[in-house]
Amino acid sequence: MIYGLIICAGKQSRFKSDIPKALMQINGTSLLERNIKAMTPYCDEIYTVCSTENQHHFKTPNKIVINSGKGSGDAVLKALEKLHIAPDDSCFIMWGDSLQNSTIFAVLKKNYHGVSLIPCTYEENPYVQIIPMKKDKVLVRFSKFGEPISAGFHDLSIFYCNAIELLEKLKEFQHKILDLDENYVHKHNNEMEFLDVFNETDLRANILDLKYYKAFSFNTLEQFQKLVDEENF
Helix, strand or coil: CEEEEEECCCCCCCCCCCCCHHHCEECCEEHHHHHHHHHHHHCCEEEEEEECCCHHHCCCCCEEEECCCCCHHHHHHHHHHCCCCCCCCEEEEEECCECCCHHHHHHHHHHCCCCEEEEEEEECCCCEEEEEEECCEEEEEEHHHCCCCCCEEEECCEEEEEHHHHHHHHHHHHHHHHCCCCCCCCCCCCCCCHHHHHHHCCCCEEEEECCCCCCCECCCHHHHHHHHHHHCC
8 A cells, every 4th residue: 555644734833824734725726635636646545634723624535633733753653553554555745835746756656665765855055954874874954953954955845655664663753752761852852853753763764866856845925925926837
């Protein structure tokens, strides 16, 4: 089985809109509808992952409702726990505040060999930097936590993983955060950031450099409108 999870459970405190970012419209069609259409030829099942607070906005038939608020990694973990995953199953994980086209799904499937893939582009000043360390291992640095960022790879808001391995490593990460062992201190304020699973566990992963793929993701209403204007949809 190949699953597609579109994560739309965030509180979006910086986004000043009454509707979730995933439901923003471009020429009468929401980002969510566009992403589901692009993802459909490459997945057996696609789920919208939303929260108990915003679920009333989402009318999609396949919906996973979770209690949010503990971080993007926690949202992905809770969604995976609701699926009946087999050892060889894989999954696309993508953020609802991004727009992907079918090309990236085809490229990820072609290059996937059981190890998580992080499609990236090279940027002079990435918001998040993905650093290849060695075969099947990456390091992630976050500018929002004041970590040193240099020119390098930035993720494209989508990931392709072995579903069982990802689930197990997210559980391991969660256990470390919740464990009362005073010897463990999570440097990101015990927020379960999804990308931190690559730092906090030995989850296997490689960067896939997509030099000519343009990312479409945003945090604010102004950024969304700017991207729409630039793309001239």
